[in-house]
Amino acid sequence: MSPKPHGPTLLVIGADAFRTAAFLTWARQGRRVVLADGSSHARYEHAVSEFHALDARDESSDIEALVRLGARADAVVTLSDGSQITAATVAHELGLPGTGVGAARVARSKARQRAVAAAAGLAVPAWREVRGRDDISAFYGGRRRPAVLKPIDAAASTAVYRVDDEASALARWGEVRRFSPNATGIVEEYIPGLEISVEAVFVRSRLEFSSLTRKLTGGPSGFFELGHVVRPDAAEPDADRAAAEVERIARAWELGSGIMHAEFKIGADRWTLVEAAVRPPGDFIPELVRRTHGVDLYALQCAVAGDAQETPVARDREGVTSAVRFAIATGTARRLVRPAEVLADLPDVHVANQLVEAGQRVGRIHGNWGRVAYALGASVDADRLDAQLTKAIDRLVAELGLVADGG
Structure with a gap:
């Protein structure tokens, strides 16, 4: 009811x-x-x-x-x-109150994101909007270059591919186009380095709270999201830089009141914008932020959309690190795996669930929505948590009768 x-x-x-x-x-x-x-x-x-x-x-x-x-x-x-x-x-x-129509329009186009960010002096990859094969040819100009091809307006790592020459990009173009609501893609230089996201709350364009999430990516395409980790600020040396970078993006987008989720590739002296959105992060990241910082992003999203004047206060919970891990695998799921079978001797892992039904066949996937299981937990011992999450995922995949596909 x-x-x-x-x-x-x-x-x-x-x-x-x-x-x-x-x-x-x-x-x-x-x-x-x-x-x-x-x-x-x-x-x-x-x-x-x-x-x-x-x-x-x-x-x-x-x-x-x-x-x-x-x-x-x-x-x-x-x-x-x-x-x-x-x-x-x-x-x-x-x-x-809200994020603003202009900011939302920027969020929905990776090309517009890059153009606006570059105009504001932020670092972005070299890129080109792709509407047809000629755009791919123009980007490469007859030479090889490390690059990524993806839909301009899709999320969840959908149809994102490493394409280092024109031939490989053309071979992927049909699939990328199919997964774009506007039949448009973007091809851009590949940026190596660690990928992170910043989750931020803004009230009337003023930053009130931010949190940094470290990402684990991989799988067959290399771009599927396999895990997220939120550490207390005392253990996060890039927390201040993260706040400064997300403020720059919000200012360039003229963001009003709401949540921003921004993803970066980071190096020693350069943070390159991958993409951003004006909605809460997915993949249970809000749950990780709540467990580590004591801040509920969903409560704040609602509050600032209603023009509340309350200022969120980060309260790190006794040095707790929170994390979620996902599994990618192939085969046919043979049964329902009960959480008790997975969690018995893993006290730091609080949730372990399959994302496929018994009897379901899992083959090639095109986005994060094709992952087969996840495990989530929190601990004051980050290394112990990582080991227990790994064990939980391994158990889930094995009990499902699937074969892990790490790419």
Whole structure:
């Protein structure tokens, strides 16, 4: 049974996978949550006060219908990469605080992100928008160069490929084009180095909180996200730099009030923007931030969208490091693996679940949504946590009868 309507009304336009914690947070706050989503794969109808199966995609949503739906809303947010413009537009039409339509439009195009960032003096890879084969040829100019080809407007590491010459890029172009809502890609120089993300809360363009997440990437394409780690600020030497870099992006985008999730490749003296979004991070990163810093990004997303004046305060929880690990594998899942079988002697691992059904065949995947299992935990001993998460993932894959595919 859906929760009974009560409290301030929150209109949520679109919600991607792994967002259960958001709806639990808002329910605990006593909010009346109205969800408009007729497109996302994830389903949260049972977790809200009211559900409407409306198209929430930026390319095809009915803005007028969503504005009517939000007429009594106190705040408008999105939990979907593909609904950032829609949510910002509806908030603007209703006269409510939000990230701003301009910032949302920048977020939805990797090409626009790079152009705006470069104009503001931020480091970006050399790049070219791709609408056809001629754009690929122009980028390479008859020479080899380490590069990446991906959709201009997709998320979750979807159809991202290393392509170091024109022939390999042309071979991948059809698939990349297919996964882009606007049939457009971007090809750019490959930047080596560690990948991180910065999760930040802004109130009226002012940075109120930021957290750095270190990423583990790999898999068959080399770009799938296999893990995230959030460490306390005392153990994070790049925390101040992360705050400064995300502020520069928000200023360039003219971001209003909301959450920014920005990804970088970092080196000793250069942070290169990979991509950014004006919605909370996915992959359970908000849960990691809450466990390490005591800050609930979903609560703050709702608060700043409602123009709250509260300032979030980071409270590192006794030096706790939090992390999540994902598995990529192939084969046929043979059974349901019970969490108790995995967690028995792993006290730092709190959650271990499969993402495939018994009997499901797993083959080649095209994005993070093809991963087969995950394990999440927290500990004051980061090395012990890493070892236990590795063991949990290995057990899950083995008990599922799958073969790990690390690329």
